[in-house]
Amino acid sequence: MAKQLVILGGGESGVGAAVLAKHKGYEVLVSDGGSLKEVYRNELDAAGIEWEQGAHSVDRILEADEVVKSPGIPEKNELIKQIRKKGIPVISEIELAYRYKGDSKIVAITGSNGKTTTTSLIYHILNTGGLNTALVGNIGESFARQVALDPKPVYVVEVSSFQLDDIITFRPDIAVLTNITEDHLDRYDYNFENYIRSKFRIIENQKKGDYFIYNMDDEVTMRYIDQFKINSNQLPISMAHENNGAFIKDGEMYVRTGDDFMSMSVYDFTLKGKHNQYNTMAGSLAGTTMEIRKEKIREAVQTFQNLEHRMEHVATIRGVEFINDSKATNINSTWYALESMDKPTILVLGGVDKGNDYSLLMDMVKEKVKAIVCLGLDNQKIHAAFDGVVPVIVDTASAQEAVTAAFSYSEKGDVVLLSPGCASFDLFKNYEDRGTQFKKAVIDL
The missing domain is CATH 3.40.1190.10 (Mur-like, catalytic domain)
Structure with a gap:
């Protein structure tokens, strides 16, 4: 009888794992507590792979010989705890x-x-x-x-x-x-x-x-x-x-x-x-x-050409350079971005905080940053860290607002740097979406 393989999470890695497992003769179920993108649903259907979304068939999952877990699912997830308790091996797609x-x-x-x-x-x-x-x-x-x-x-x-x-x-x-x-x-x-x-x-x-x-x-x-x-x-x-x-x-x-x-x-x-x-x-x-x-x-x-969303030059408008570093999803990435700035900088910062310690940026911010534009739903920690240190800190809730605000505080010879230091999923689908919206807003100025 074919080995029963359950794949938790139907994103890129989960669907890729399903396609390979099916090729290798496993009985495969892809189970996603959220919703699957249409492109992935179509791919799974075309390959004849069973999938479910919006809920997990727990009893069936606990019958699996092995589980492939999406990297996004934490160990403290209830279903993972049940799978572990039952002694079912859990592996990653790699x-x-x-x-x-x-x-x-x-x-x-x-x-x-x-x-x-x-x-x-x-x-x-x-x-x-x-x-x-x-x-x-x-x-x-x-x-x-x-x-x-x-x-x-x-x-x-x-x-x-x-x-x-x-x-x-x-x-x-x-x-x-x-x-x-x-x-x-x-x-x-x-x-x-x-x-x-x-x-x-x-x-x-x-x-x-x-x-x-x-x-x-x-x-x-x-x-x-x-x-x-x-x-x-x-x-x-x-x-x-x-x-x-x-x-x-x-x-x-x-x-x-x-x-x-x-x-x-x-x-x-x-x-x-x-x-x-x-x-x-x-x-x-x-x-x-x-x-x-x-x-x-x-x-x-x-x-070598640098990557999209990583210190990517977007445009220079009236002498102000715009840089998209949306891929900076942690504080150290933002520190590296600021380290390579050699012009007065308006920093676009914020998003979903992963336990950030903003004090790590303090020296760089004092040296290089003339204004901070917050781009997130909860910016309290950024204000707590930099109020009084940087002359201007404003809150915005969309890429367009952030770009407009940053441009209004800039003058010729400045740089506007999107290097958020945070995850993006409070306002955007992912860091690519955040970077793409930022670039569109710059081009629309």
Whole structure:
């Protein structure tokens, strides 16, 4: 009899998992407590996969041989508690995909900040170097759907801590940990250490021939790294120490793996800002370990295009530049965005707070920000932090209002930066929707 697989959550990762499971002969049910997008309903119908929305058939779910859990569902969810109590194995979509990836290689990237940029850069480097590669995970298509419908010899996978929470055998050939800062603490019982342990799970199944790329300038990573058994080859990146991975010294990036060596001026990177020099080091190292030629890595680093919603230049209107950094959903991302500003800044901030500590931004705000435009339903914490520090703080409840207000406080030579530091689902569908509405409002000015 076919194995019964229940997939909780019918978003991109859930539907991708369903398609792969169906391909592999499982009896599949997709169950979503909310509503499924029409595009996903059509895809499931076309594949002959059973689905339900708006409620869960609990008795049936508790009969499953295995459950694939969407990364968005927390452990404290009642249904998950019942599934755990019954001893039914719970896995993530990346674990299911890993089972069926065959001989393909995996480069997996996690971290609190910079992971999407680093993932996209590694994909660009491997493609430029001639490898047939898929970009999957939190970015683009689900890993499972790609394995089912269009398998590739190499997968570059962006993975979140939530996905790593439910792995068993998932093992990347190359694991990249960009950095660890406080994020999503609401999901980890407000215990930072739980979140750190989740991030380090990316290396727990690695073997001798695998690689682990990490940032040796990141305080949290270095404080905890010795607590984990690491079997893979460790390749650090740094701006402060020469090492056997990659480092930057006097404006030159040096990448070393074994006897091989390449160097390149940081002024040739298309990605600007100090944080992006770390991302570029990580990407170049990953390329070297995948045996991409130095000239190709150099070419890729010089031709990489930045992502939509990540420090994206929208327009310059009457001398005021507008930047869309809607992907900044935590305080550290906003800190990095402000760090790279070299003009007086009107900061658009706010949304759904994940336990943010705004004091981390204080020095940057004092130095660079002339006005804060709040874009969220509850802005009390932002006012509490910055009232009296910044001359102007206003509340707005739509992208259009925020853009109009920001423009009215700006003058020629200023920059309006949307870098909210918060999740978006109080006023928007997701960070992409927030960024798209912001860009539309700028163009409509």
